[in-house]
Amino acid sequence: MGEDKPQGQPAGWLTGLTYVGALLSGAALIMTGHASPAEASGYVAPFLVVYEKLAQRNSRI
DSSP states (O other), rough: OOOOOTTTOHHHHHHHHHHHHHHHHHHHHHHTTSOOHHHHHHHHHHHHHHHHHHHHHTTTT
């Protein structure tokens, strides 16, 4: 009722949580030695791309 954003657009906290989770996942990969920084960004980036595509698609509904 008190929200001004269009229907179907994700909440701001959900977007923030997604990006913080991606950052922490990449940092965990680097700190544990399982990936270099370049590899970690390559592992994490596709998830953010998919999230943005879904958010964009849902905002058009």
